[in-house]
Amino acid sequence: MRNVAWIGGLAFKDHMPEFGWRPLHVPLRPGVPLCWEEIRAAAGEEPEALVYVDRSAALPMVGVESFPCPTCFFCIDSHIHAWYPAWAQAFDACAVSLKDHIPAFASRLAPDRLVWLPPFAKDTDRPPESPPEPEWDLLFVGTVDPETTPGRVRFLDELGRLFPGLAVMRGDYRGLFPKAKLVLNVAERGDLNYRVPEALACGACLLTPAIANGQEELFRDGEHLFTYPQGDAAAVAALARRLLAEPERRARVAAAGRAEVEAHHRMRHRARTMATLLDSLAAAGDASRRLARAEEIRATHLRRILLHWAEASENPEARGRYLAAARGLPCPPPTPGLF
Known part of the structure; x- marks a missing residue:
């Protein structure tokens, strides 16, 4: 069974092993974007793939265009965050919750790397065994x-x-x-x-x-x-x-x-779709093609977003990471003892 670094929302994470992917949960850092070195350290082993599940927050990771494994962004709140389609170009694939928004994500990503992943019910969403009288x-x-x-x-x-x-x-x-x-x-x-x-x-x-x-x-x-x-x-x-x-x-x-x-x-249905997408990314070598174009992706799609978050953030460490990423510089070292 292959592993996948799972970042952001939990979504259907616990159903991924049913389809051949073992999730390694990586917690976000409040107010500070993660670097690859921190993700690898938190995962405890080298990730074979990475999924970020939308948390509707500030830019949560930097250097995604240079991550060495297949990557996927599960985008839920594209009706709120106008910068999502541009940031998605740093990934190898994007699963989008709102179907009509998918064309906005097609700048670099091919049609077969843009997947509709609509809302789903949680495992705990069920009627009671004995329905109560209506109130x-x-x-x-x-x-x-x-x-x-x-x-x-x-x-x-x-x-x-x-x-x-x-x-x-x-x-x-x-x-x-x-x-x-x-x-x-x-x-x-x-x-x-x-x-x-x-x-x-x-x-x-x-x-x-x-x-x-x-x-x-x-x-x-x-x-x-x-x-x-x-x-x-x-x-x-x-x-x-x-x-x-x-x-x-x-x-x-x-x-x-x-x-x-x-x-x-249900959750298991969306997990199956995500697993199929990750299988395809791993087999087709999408990460290698992205890595070869990392500088172009950063200049064309990411720099403006990174500079925006560098200006908007009130956290000095976060500002430093956004600015370094915008310039194509190595991410500052992980905070000692963070993980």
């Missing part, structure tokens, strides 16, 4: 903050006036979703978010916006879930009223949605 007609679970989610606040306020049966809560969605007749998802940025497979895996009858990014390829309206026009509170209220009068239809669609997740959208 709410329509439930939204998530952050509602005027500063960070103003559009969501306005939408839910309007919906609450139109549909008094709306409940808005925070907490463990696994314990809350089974207590609702209908579950509401909001995607104000138009992103296919993880709440879709999570809710379906928990057995919810889900109402979610009709958006792009491949949602209609994964789940069909009226069969696995129900969709409403983005931002249309009146449409949600009308749909909820209709469905509350059709309990058998709600149950049928919820069961079909859960079955679809079990068949295609």
Whole structure:
């Protein structure tokens, strides 16, 4: 079994051994980008591949274009970070969560090195063995903050006036979703978010916006879930009223949605896709071709990003590493005793 340095989010890490890859977890350094020497030391052995799972943070590694093994970036928040497509060119492949964003990553990476890896349900996302009695007609679970989610606040306020049966809560969605007749998802940025497979895996009858990014390829309206026009509170209220009068239809669609997740959208399914991609990278020698073009990649795609983070960082060690990487200089030595 080959090993893979696993950096950033855990995602489906624990399922990788099922497909021939043993993950070596490497923790990020808060506020300071990792160098290859630190990654190798933290892994405890020479990595045969490397995967970085998006943590929606500052540039987490420097010198990626010169890493000696096959590399892959699992990009989740491309709807938030405009610099991701350029940074992805330092890797041998990129798995992108939002399908419509894939063309933006195609500057250097070939089509077969850009893979759609849509949201998935966690292993713990399951309905309770004994479903509780419903407490709410329509439930939204998530952050509602005027500063960070103003559009969501306005939408839910309007919906609450139109549909008094709306409940808005925070907490463990696994314990809350089974207590609702209908579950509401909001995607104000138009992103296919993880709440879709999570809710379906928990057995919810889900109402979610009709958006792009491949949602209609994964789940069909009226069969696995129900969709409403983005931002249309009146449409949600009308749909909820209709469905509350059709309990058998709600149950049928919820069961079909859960079955679809079990068949295609669990952690193990995404691990299989990632393992297949790593197998291909290892067999085709992509890392050698990238290494031969490392200086060009740095100059064309990375220097501007590195200089931005050098200016934005308040950490002197991080600034030094970003500047060194932008100039093509060796990374400053790892901090003694870090790992």
